[in-house]
Amino acid sequence: MTVVATLQVSELAVRFGGVTALGGVSFAVAPGTVTSLIGPNGAGKTTAFNVITGFQRPTAGHVSHEGVVITGWRPHRIAERGLVRTFQKTSVFPGLTVMENVLTGLHLRGRVGVGSALFRRRRVAEEERGLADEAGSVIDFVGLRGRREELASALSYGDQRMLELAVALAARPRLLLVDEPASGMAASEKVAVAGLIRKIRDGGVTVFLVEHDMRLVMGISDRVLVLNYGRLIADGSAAEVQRNPDVIRAYLGAGARVDA
Amino acid sequence: MRWLALGALLAVTATAPAWVWNPYHLHTLIMAGIFAVLALSLNLLLGYTGQLSLGHAGFFGIGAYATGLLTVKLEWSPWLGLAAATALPAAAGWVIGRLALKLRGAYFVLLTISFGGVTSLVSVNWMDLTNGPLGLPGVPPVEIALPGLPVVSLRSKGAYYYLVLVAVVAAYLLCLALIRSRIGRALIALRENETLAESVGINGTHYLVLAALISAGMAGFAGGLYAHYTRFVSPEVFLFGYTVTMLIMVVAGGKGTLAGPIVGAVIFTVLPEALRALTSWQWQMLVYGIVLIAVLFFMPRGIVPTLHERWRRT
Numbered sequence: 001m002t003v004v005a006t007l008q009v010s011e012l013a014v015r016f017g018g019v020t021a022l023g024g025v026s027f028a029v030a031p032g033t034v035t036s037l038i039g040p041n042g043a044g045k046t047t048a049f050n051v052i053t054g055f056q057r058p059t060a061g062h063v064s065h066e067g068v069v070i071t072g073w074r075p076h077r078i079a080e081r082g083l084v085r086t087f088q089k090t091s092v093f094p095g096l097t098v099m100e101n102v103l104t105g106l107h108l109r110g111r112v113g114v115g116s117a118l119f120r121r122r123r124v125a126e127e128e129r130g131l132a133d134e135a136g137s138v139i140d141f142v143g144l145r146g147r148r149e150e151l152a153s154a155l156s157y158g159d160q161r162m163l164e165l166a167v168a169l170a171a172r173p174r175l176l177l178v179d180e181p182a183s184g185m186a187a188s189e190k191v192a193v194a195g196l197i198r199k200i201r202d203g204g205v206t207v208f209l210v211e212h213d214m215r216l217v218m219g220i221s222d223r224v225l226v227l228n229y230g231r232l233i234a235d236g237s238a239a240e241v242q243r244n245p246d247v248i249r250a251y252l253g254a255g256a257r258v259d260a
Numbered sequence: 261m262r263w264l265a266l267g268a269l270l271a272v273t274a275t276a277p278a279w280v281w282n283p284y285h286l287h288t289l290i291m292a293g294i295f296a297v298l299a300l301s302l303n304l305l306l307g308y309t310g311q312l313s314l315g316h317a318g319f320f321g322i323g324a325y326a327t328g329l330l331t332v333k334l335e336w337s338p339w340l341g342l343a344a345a346t347a348l349p350a351a352a353g354w355v356i357g358r359l360a361l362k363l364r365g366a367y368f369v370l371l372t373i374s375f376g377g378v379t380s381l382v383s384v385n386w387m388d389l390t391n392g393p394l395g396l397p398g399v400p401p402v403e404i405a406l407p408g409l410p411v412v413s414l415r416s417k418g419a420y421y422y423l424v425l426v427a428v429v430a431a432y433l434l435c436l437a438l439i440r441s442r443i444g445r446a447l448i449a450l451r452e453n454e455t456l457a458e459s460v461g462i463n464g465t466h467y468l469v470l471a472a473l474i475s476a477g478m479a480g481f482a483g484g485l486y487a488h489y490t491r492f493v494s495p496e497v498f499l500f501g502y503t504v505t506m507l508i509m510v511v512a513g514g515k516g517t518l519a520g521p522i523v524g525a526v527i528f529t530v531l532p533e534a535l536r537a538l539t540s541w542q543w544q545m546l547v548y549g550i551v552l553i554a555v556l557f558f559m560p561r562g563i564v565p566t567l568h569e570r571w572r573r574t
Contacts, residue, residue, distance in 0.1 A: 076461050085459055087456070107462050108461040117438055124440070
């Protein structure tokens with residue numbers, strides 16, 4: 001029996017002139033899991049995310065989502081399919097309030113076009129009410145209740161990262177790609193992020209994670225993929241990957257030990 | 261308090277022709293209204309999507325010539341002419357948007373500048389169609405012919421003032437309706453963070469082209485209004501100076517707000533005329549420039565956002 005992978009990446013390669021960012025990588029992300037992609041800086045993790053979400057074209061190989069090849073699609077079409085990402089560098093709509101940020105994330109949930117915007121204001125009002133309710137529940141979900149009317153740019157760094165997750169969640173992903181959600185966060189905030197990612201997975205969203213914090217990765221991942229110099233060097237459960245001699249040598253350094 | 265101020269404003273604007281007895285002053289108000297539509301149009305692009313068009317005089321001019329030619333040469337009704345004055349520039353806006361908005365930013369600015377330049381040259385040189393620098397005299401006035409009622413000609417300034425007033429209100433409501441929906445949020449999202457907007461499913465090209473189309477249509481409609489008001493169309497309508505004036509109105513009034521462009525249009529239409537009355541010609545442009553710089557220096561975000569904030573704080 002085979003389960004159709006949520007995400008299937010085949011022989012994916014990205015080269016910039018002579019530099020190989022990804023050198024023919026293949027892996028799958030199983031539905032309902034938290035799968036993590038780890039590796040040293042420059043291993044090609046973010047490049048992989050960029051290609052999967054349409055922000056970068058691969059030199060070779062392809063990406064498919066639930067059996068449909070999406071290689072080369074534009075980002076907004078990939079988002080329409082239910083693949084939504086966050087960014088390594090904090091990325092919100094800085095001049096808008098928390099509420100407006102999340103409402104913008106709900107774009108695909110709305111249906112109003114120019115015609116109804118101009119001539120069917122009652123329909124617009126109805127839609128806006130529905131979207132506001134949804135936005136409110138997403139904001140509560142990430143723990144930003146009570147901050148709705150604050151400008152995104154006025155939030156603390158940790159809260160901005162939470163808002164980022166809220167904007168992505170608002171787009172109702174079936175697969176959420178999260179790029180280093182805990183970077184630069186305090187230990188307590190990292191615990192909150194881990195809890196949130198688990199909650200997201202338990203809500204039925206498959207999570208694909210890039211993260212440097214090993215404690216976080218090993219704690220929440222159902223499966224771990226390890227990239228090094230654009231190649232996949234390990235693929236297995238957190239425990240298996242930690243015991244893998246290649247991983248220890250290439251990534252963690254000879255003789256290193258990781259707390260599980 | 262707020263409703264009182266709004267009511268007073270409405271009363272003043274609605275009765276203006278009754279107490280503005282000097283036709284020249286009324287003319288200034290009509291021009292302010294036409295510029296308000298233009299500024300609202302430019303603001304839809306610049307203020308909400310963040311894309312700067314420096315070819316808006318091109319859309320304005322195409323609108324003026326579209327209705328001018330159709331009503332003079334083919335004797336179309338001015339209403340149909342005004343519809344064409346909206347549709348043709350909108351089509352041009354769509355084409356320009358498709359061409360330039362995949363690249364955005366500087367490319368869009370450059371393409372719109374050249375568009376403005378090309379349309380201006382065509383109007384001067386295509387003698388057979390446009391009559392060249394001689395212009396197109398005899399554009400008919402707009403008439404309202406309702407069944408069972410006598411035909412009302414909007415030939416007088418007093419009557420035309422109301423047509424322009426309706427146009428300003430309509431343009432304002434159009435922008436308001438778009439902005440207060442998911443379309444407006446998409447436009448603002450593209451201005452604030454395009455990458456993030458795309459990643460949550462906002463089709464950047466689609467919304468930017470849509471904004472360019474609507475904006476160009478509005479500018480063209482203002483051109484049509486201008487043609488039927490002055491009853492004469494010449495290549496002057498394509499002057500780059502018109503685009504600069506619109507830009508000043510939007511930026512000084514407050515881009516990304518709906519009241520800003522209207523306030524900017526009124527101030528920067530009335531100001532030169534007031535200066536003409538108050539000072540000799542040598543001083544006019546100098547004072548105009550100083551006022552503009554002062555506004556931008558003390559209210560860098562524009563008059564409306566600055567006053568709005570100050571008013572809210574007290």
